[in-house]
Amino acid sequence: MAALSLISEHRCFEGEQRFYAHESRECATEMRFSVYLPPQARMRPVPVLYYLAGLTCTEETFMTKAGAQRLAAELGLMLVAPDTSPRKNRIPGDDAAWDFGLGAGFYVDATQDPWSRHYRMYSYVTRELPEIAKSLGGLADRQGIFGHSMGGHGALVCALRNPAQYRSVSAFAPIAAPSRCPWGEKAFTGYLGPDRTHWMAHDASALAAARRYENPILIDQGTEDGFLAEQLKPQEFETACRRSGTPLELRFQKGYDHGYYFISTFMADHLRHHARYLGA
Ligand SMILES: N[C@@H](CCC(=O)N[C@@H](CSC=O)C(=O)NCC(=O)O)C(=O)O
Numbered sequence: 001m002a003a004l005s006l007i008s009e010h011r012c013f014e015g016e017q018r019f020y021a022h023e024s025r026e027c028a029t030e031m032r033f034s035v036y037l038p039p040q041a042r043m044r045p046v047p048v049l050y051y052l053a054g055l056t057c058t059e060e061t062f063m064t065k066a067g068a069q070r071l072a073a074e075l076g077l078m079l080v081a082p083d084t085s086p087r088k089n090r091i092p093g094d095d096a097a098w099d100f101g102l103g104a105g106f107y108v109d110a111t112q113d114p115w116s117r118h119y120r121m122y123s124y125v126t127r128e129l130p131e132i133a134k135s136l137g138g139l140a141d142r143q144g145i146f147g148h149s150m151g152g153h154g155a156l157v158c159a160l161r162n163p164a165q166y167r168s169v170s171a172f173a174p175i176a177a178p179s180r181c182p183w184g185e186k187a188f189t190g191y192l193g194p195d196r197t198h199w200m201a202h203d204a205s206a207l208a209a210a211r212r213y214e215n216p217i218l219i220d221q222g223t224e225d226g227f228l229a230e231q232l233k234p235q236e237f238e239t240a241c242r243r244s245g246t247p248l249e250l251r252f253q254k255g256y257d258h259g260y261y262f263i264s265t266f267m268a269d270h271l272r273h274h275a276r277y278l279g280a
Contacts, residue, residue: 107154222256
């Protein structure tokens with residue numbers, strides 16, 4: 001594992017909020033991530049909860065907007081939030097749109113040129129970040145994952161493909177059927193190519209229909225979310241879970257939109273959900 005470079009460190013609810021950069025093995029360029037170390041981490045290894053953010057976000061968004069650290073400190077949960085794409089090695093056209101390229105890695109391992117060298121967010125999250133979390137005092141056998149929108153899609157896919165690795169999963173307004181919405185179709189075509197059979201390994205609804213995930217999945221979705229009907233499609237995920245017998249609690253929250261005021265409102269429920277299955 002390459003050395004971590006500490007960008008900044010801040011005392012927070014008796015724990016430590018840190019921001020790091022490092023040369024990523026999987027992305028073959030510099031990556032950034034944030035970590036919240038609860039006070040318990042000074043004494044012993046602690047469970048780890050990964051948060052994957054949405055389009056246009058960075059490694060800072062969750063830590064500054066979601067209000068998760070106070071309860072994470074109480075529960076003794078380490079929080080780890082990666083950036084949403086590589087940014088250091090620029091690719092022509094990577095900033096041409098806000099829903100593809102920079103800030104929009106979609107948590108897949110790209111197979112298409114010119115993205116395939118650096119855009120390997122799936123392997124970065126599922127392989128490299130856990131090694132880093134362990135080196136910072138995280139327990140390898142007590143990991144959970146959650147996320148928002150594009151990151152909700154990423155969290156569901158990581159957990160459904162690696163049920164032994166992630167004991168718990170939840171999402172806020174996830175892109176739940178990316179093969180059948182404009183954001184997902186654009187990203188998967190660009191990163192994975194036009195053959196839709198290659199998309200299924202990154203489609204949460206396809207994965208949930210194919211195999212049962214044992215622990216209950218929690219999803220919160222705002223009813224006033226402007227992306228709900230066209231981009232998110234949580235009902236397709238609900239149907240898929242029913243097919244495989246995967247336990248799902250899909251909660252429609254009246255009056256809430258897609259943003260971080262919604263996420264911060266229900267953050268405590270998600271942290272407690274993970275704490276329950278991570279033994280925190
Ligand atoms: N183009 C707009 C909207 C981008 C946006 O809404 N991003 C969401 C995630 S959407 C799906 O992944 C987000 O989390 N934004 C960050 C925030 O702080 O709300 C724009 O560029 O703002």
